[in-house]
Amino acid sequence: MATQVEQAAKAAGLSNEEVLRYSRHLIMPEVGMDGQLKLKKAKVLLIGSGGLGAPLGLYLAAAGVGRMGIVDFDTVDFTNLQRQVTFGTSDVGRKKLEAARERLSNLNPEIRIDTYETRLTSENALDIIREYDIVADGTDNFPTRYLVNDACVLTGKPNVYGSIFRFEGQASIFGYPGGPCYRCLYPEPPPPGLVPSCAEGGVLGVLPGIVGCIQAMETLKLILGNGQPLVGRLLLFDALRMRFRELKLHKNSDCPMCGEHRTINKLIDYAEFCGIRGEEKETPVSSEIPEITPKELKARLDRGDDLFILDVREPHEYQICNLHGHLIPLGDLPKRVSELDSSREIVAHCRSGKRSADAVQFLSKAGFRKVWNLKGGILAWSDEVDPSVPKY
Amino acid sequence: MAVKVIIPTPLRHYAGKQESVDLDAKTVGEALGSLTAQFGELKRHLYSEEGKLRSFVNVYVNDEDIRYLQKEKTALQQGDTISIVPSIAGGLN
Numbered sequence A: 001m002a003t004q005v006e007q008a009a010k011a012a013g014l015s016n017e018e019v020l021r022y023s024r025h026l027i028m029p030e031v032g033m034d035g036q037l038k039l040k041k042a043k044v045l046l047i048g049s050g051g052l053g054a055p056l057g058l059y060l061a062a063a064g065v066g067r068m069g070i071v072d073f074d075t076v077d078f079t080n081l082q083r084q085v086t087f088g089t090s091d092v093g094r095k096k097l098e099a100a101r102e103r104l105s106n107l108n109p110e111i112r113i114d115t116y117e118t119r120l121t122s123e124n125a126l127d128i129i130r131e132y133d134i135v136a137d138g139t140d141n142f143p144t145r146y147l148v149n150d151a152c153v154l155t156g157k158p159n160v161y162g163s164i165f166r167f168e169g170q171a172s173i174f175g176y177p178g179g180p181c182y183r184c185l186y187p188e189p190p191p192p193g194l195v196p197s198c199a200e201g202g203v204l205g206v207l208p209g210i211v212g213c214i215q216a217m218e219t220l221k222l223i224l225g226n227g228q229p230l231v232g233r234l235l236l237f238d239a240l241r242m243r244f245r246e247l248k249l250h251k252n253s254d255c256p257m258c259g260e261h262r263t264i265n266k267l268i269d270y271a272e273f274c275g276i277r278g279e280e281k282e283t284p285v286s287s288e289i290p291e292i293t294p295k296e297l298k299a300r301l302d303r304g305d306d307l308f309i310l311d312v313r314e315p316h317e318y319q320i321c322n323l324h325g326h327l328i329p330l331g332d333l334p335k336r337v338s339e340l341d342s343s344r345e346i347v348a349h350c351r352s353g354k355r356s357a358d359a360v361q362f363l364s365k366a367g368f369r370k371v372w373n374l375k376g377g378i379l380a381w382s383d384e385v386d387p388s389v390p391k392y
Numbered sequence B: 001m002a003v004k005v006i007i008p009t010p011l012r013h014y015a016g017k018q019e020s021v022d023l024d025a026k027t028v029g030e031a032l033g034s035l036t037a038q039f040g041e042l043k044r045h046l047y048s049e050e051g052k053l054r055s056f057v058n059v060y061v062n063d064e065d066i067r068y069l070q071k072e073k074t075a076l077q078q079g080d081t082i083s084i085v086p087s088i089a090g091g092l093n
Helices: A004-012 A016-021 A032-041 A053-063 A096-107 A125-130 A142-155 A206-224 A276-282 A284-288 A294-302 A315-320 A330-339 A354-365 A377-384 B009-015 B028-038 B042-046
Strands: A043-047 A067-071 A112-116 A134-137 A159-165 A168-174 A233-238 A243-248 A307-311 A345-349 A371-374 B002-006 B020-024 B057-061 B081-086
Touching: A032 A206, A043 A053, A053 A067, A053 A096, A053 A134, A053 A206, A067 A096, A096 A112, A125 A142, A134 A142, A134 A206, A142 A159, A142 A168, A159 A206, A168 A206, A206 A233, A233 B081, A243 B081, A294 A307, A294 A377, A330 A354, A345 A354, A345 A377, A354 A371, A371 A377, B002 B028, B009 B042, B009 B081, B020 B028, B028 B042, B028 B057, B028 B081
Parallel strands: A043 A067, A043 A134, A067 A112, A134 A159, A307 A345, A345 A371, B002 B081
Antiparallel strands: A159 A168, A168 A233, A233 A243, B002 B020, B057 B081
């Protein structure tokens, strides 16, 4: 029977199982027992359990971070599996948090995992973040990035940042005392639609794997107090050339968030800040874009109607599947509009209906009166008319 | 001064798919002007309608942010590298 002293020692230390589990840490003088105990006492919040969140969660759990929180409201989708390696095929359809908790608990049952099945908002962010020491941002949209940044600066928690696009990644630490915050680097977000998303831009799955691992490494360094963390440094990773570059990040003394004269003292409406809500108000025409559903299109084609199908996707998408349309990628439409006959009825389509909506809007402004957007794109065509057309 | 401008992935489509462009320029402003003269579509991604550098795009000479140098008046040395670094967020917009 363990005495009180022995129990206390164990409570302050590691169990025999933990010693064995973390032996490769303990034998390093840079970590040792002290370091492992720091990890055990650490509380890290992961915002997002996706491409970046996967390696973050896995490696922090493996390392023995005593308490992890994960914020995600999403469900595992088949298209996630190419990069979100926390999940398996059998997890498709499950809540990400449930699947992540199971995976991470299996990896390391010693740690405490708290899940927050919610979107992080201005209403809940401060309360959630306050309970943790460090935040690792693995989100996929600008409004949340600014929200996380602001909430971290307001609560004084370092924000381990990573982001990706196609074959490039960025990593840094924002909100570290004395260091810059995200707004010092990017005071304003890009207007919506100017920077493509993973769904539109694509990404090689291992890229968020690498960047997420870098974020995990930086998180561990912050906890252990080892090495030189990426404070005031923007790490740029070019996967194609396999090069790392580094740029200096300065703390902006005029930063409205972390500068000498803070003007932002509470969390704001980030959708509005990023122009998303504004865009909805300013372009009601998006709801007035003439549409045709896949079933309607099929009916008209079967009837023998003379319709011109305009495909505004990219050539490599046309190779995956197509409706035998005339291919003019959206970006080329302005200079190739002369290929279109405005006296004909034109149905524009893309993958999901967004790009083709832009095409219809453009053509309408250019004087075309008989243009329709295929609602839901070729994805909807596959769902509703011809399931033999592959979805991607 | 012969300098190299590194084009970030999201903007390569507008720069003839090139990863980098070699230019001759005395200042950052001149280099970017030369770049956007060569690649017209790049202009709206780098500059607002008022002709100001967009705030979600940062420009570096070697590893220094031009906002902390002389901005577009920053003088260039032979062999300098100008990096254009836009904000990226992967995922969704």
